[in-house]
Amino acid sequence: MICPTCKTENLSHYKFCFECGETLAGGKSRQAKVNEKEIQQILNSPFALEFEELIDRAAAYYQVVIEQHPQYADVRFKLGSAYEAKGELDEAIHQYKEAARINPNYIDAHRKLGELYSDKGIYEEAIQEFKKVLKIKIKYRYADVQNNLGVAYEKAGKLKRAIQCYKKALAINPNYAKAHFNLGNAYSSSGMMEEAIEEYKSALRSNPSDVLCLNNLGIAYYQQQKSEEAIKIFEEAISMMPHYNHARHNLGRIYMEGKNQKKAVEIYETILSYDPEDEEAKELLAQAKRGIEQ
Numbered sequence: 677m678i679c680p681t682c683k684t685e686n687l688s689h690y691k692f693c694f695e696c697g698e699t700l701a702g703g704k705s706r707q708a709k710v711n712e713k714e715i716q717q718i719l720n721s722p723f724a725l726e727f728e729e730l731i732d733r734a735a736a737y738y739q740v741v742i743e744q745h746p747q748y749a750d751v752r753f754k755l756g757s758a759y760e761a762k763g764e765l766d767e768a769i770h771q772y773k774e775a776a777r778i779n780p781n782y783i784d785a786h787r788k789l790g791e792l793y794s795d796k797g798i799y800e801e802a803i804q805e806f807k808k809v810l811k812i813k814i815k816y817r818y819a820d821v822q823n824n825l826g827v828a829y830e831k832a833g834k835l836k837r838a839i840q841c842y843k844k845a846l847a848i849n850p851n852y853a854k855a856h857f858n859l860g861n862a863y864s865s866s867g868m869m870e871e872a873i874e875e876y877k878s879a880l881r882s883n884p885s886d887v888l889c890l891n892n893l894g895i896a897y898y899q900q901q902k903s904e905e906a907i908k909i910f911e912e913a914i915s916m917m918p919h920y921n922h923a924r925h926n927l928g929r930i931y932m933e934g935k936n937q938k939k940a941v942e943i944y945e946t947i948l949s950y951d952p953e954d955e956e957a958k959e960l961l962a963q964a965k966r967g968i969e970q
Contacts, residue, residue, distance in 0.1 A: 734758045749778040753785050765792055781812050790824060799832035819848040823855045830862060838862050853882035857889050864896055872896045887913045891923045903930050919950045921957075928960060937967035 735758035741751045756771030769792050775785040790805035806825035809818060826841030842859035845852055860875030876893035880886060894909035907930060913923040928943035944961035947954055 728762070731758055731761050735762070747778055749775040749782055749785070752778065753782065753788075756785075756788065760788070760792070765796065768792060776808075783809055783812055786812070787821065790821075790828070794824065794828050794831070797831070799828045802828040803832065819845045819852050819855065822848065823852065823858060826855070826858060826862075830858070830865075835862055835866060839866075851882045853879045853886065853889075856882065857886070857892075860889075860892065860896075864892065864899075869896050869900050873900070885916060887917045887920050887923070890916070891920070891926065894923065894926055898926065898930060903934065906930060921947045921950055921954065925956070928957075928964075932960065932964060932967075935967070937964040940964040941968065 735755060738751050738755035738758060741748065742755060745751065752771045752775035756768045756775065759765070759771060760768035769789060772785045772789045772792070775782050776789065779785070786805045786808040790802045790809065793799070793802035793805060803825060806821050806828060809821045810825070822841045822845035826838040826845065829835075829841060830838035839859065839862045842855050842862060845855040846859065849855070856875045856879035860872045860879060863869070863872035863875060873893060873896045876889055876896060879889045880893070883889070890909055890913035894906045894913065897903075897906035897909060907927060910923045910927040910930075913920055914927070917923075924943050924947050928940050928947070931937070931940040931943060941961060941964045944957045944964060947957040948961065951957070
C-alpha cells in the first residue's frame with residue numbers, strides 16, 4: 677500500500693505508514709478479530725439510519741460482545757471508538773485503557789489515549805501514552821506521535837523537550853507541515869525568531885494555504901521589526917481568507933504604529949463589517965479617527 681503523504685510502500689496490513697506515520701486507507705489491524713458480521717452489515721449498508729443511531733447500534737453490539745468476552749482487547753478498542761464518536765470521551769478513555777491493559781502492546785489504544793488526554797488537557801498522562809507507542813514500535817518511527825508528544829510537552833510547559841520531539845518528527849518526515857509549524861511556534865515562544873521564520877516558511881512550502889501559519893509568520897517578521905515583510909504576509913493571509921480578522925488586527929496594529937491612520941481606519945472598518953461586535957476594533961477605529969483629526 678502506497679502512503680499518500682511520503683509515497684513509501686507499506687505492507688497491506690499496516691494501518692499507519694512505516695516511514696511517516698500517516699493513516700493508510702484500508703489498512704488492517706494486527707489485533708485479533710472477533711466475529712462481527714452483524715455490525716459490518718450495519719456499517720456497510722446504505723445510509724438508511726441516521727449516523728447517531730448507527731453509532732448507538734455499533735456501541736450496543738460491542739457491549740454485548742464484551743459481556744461475553746471481556747478480554748477481547750480489539751472489541752474494547754472498537755467500543756471506545758464508538759463512544760468517542762458519540763462525544764462520550766470519559767467512556768472512550770475507559771475502554772481504550774481496558775484494551776491497553778489487556779494487551780499492553782496495543783499501539784492504537786495508547787495512541788488514542790494520548791490524543792484524548794491531550795484534548796482534555798491532561799498532558800502528563802498524554803506524554804506517557806505517546807512514549808509507550810514509541811517504545812512499542814520504535815523502529816517504525818511514527819512522525820505524528822513524535823509531533824503529538826511535542827504538543828503535550830509544550831502545553832505542559834516543557835518547551836525544550838517539545839522542540840526535541842518536533843525535530844524528531846521532521847527527521848522522520850521532512851515535509852511534515854504540522855511539525856514545522858509547531859516547531860516554529862516553539863521557537864517563537866523561546867524568542868528564537870529567525871529560526872521560527874524558517875520553520876514557518878518550511879511549513880508553508882508543504883501547505884501554502886495555511887492562513888494560521890501565514891499569520892504567525894507575519895507576527896515573527898513584525899517582532900523582527902520587518903514591517904514591510906509582515907504587511908505582505910498578512911495581506912496574503914487575508915487574500916486567502918477574506919474574513920480572517922486575526923491577520924487584519926495585526927495589519928491594523930502595524931499601520932497604527934506607523935502613524936498611517938487612514939489605512940488603519942480602512943482595516944478596522946473592514947473588521948467590523950465582518951464582526952460588528954468586535955470591541956477592540958471599535959476602540960482602535962476611534963483612536964485612528966482621532967489621529968486623523970489631529
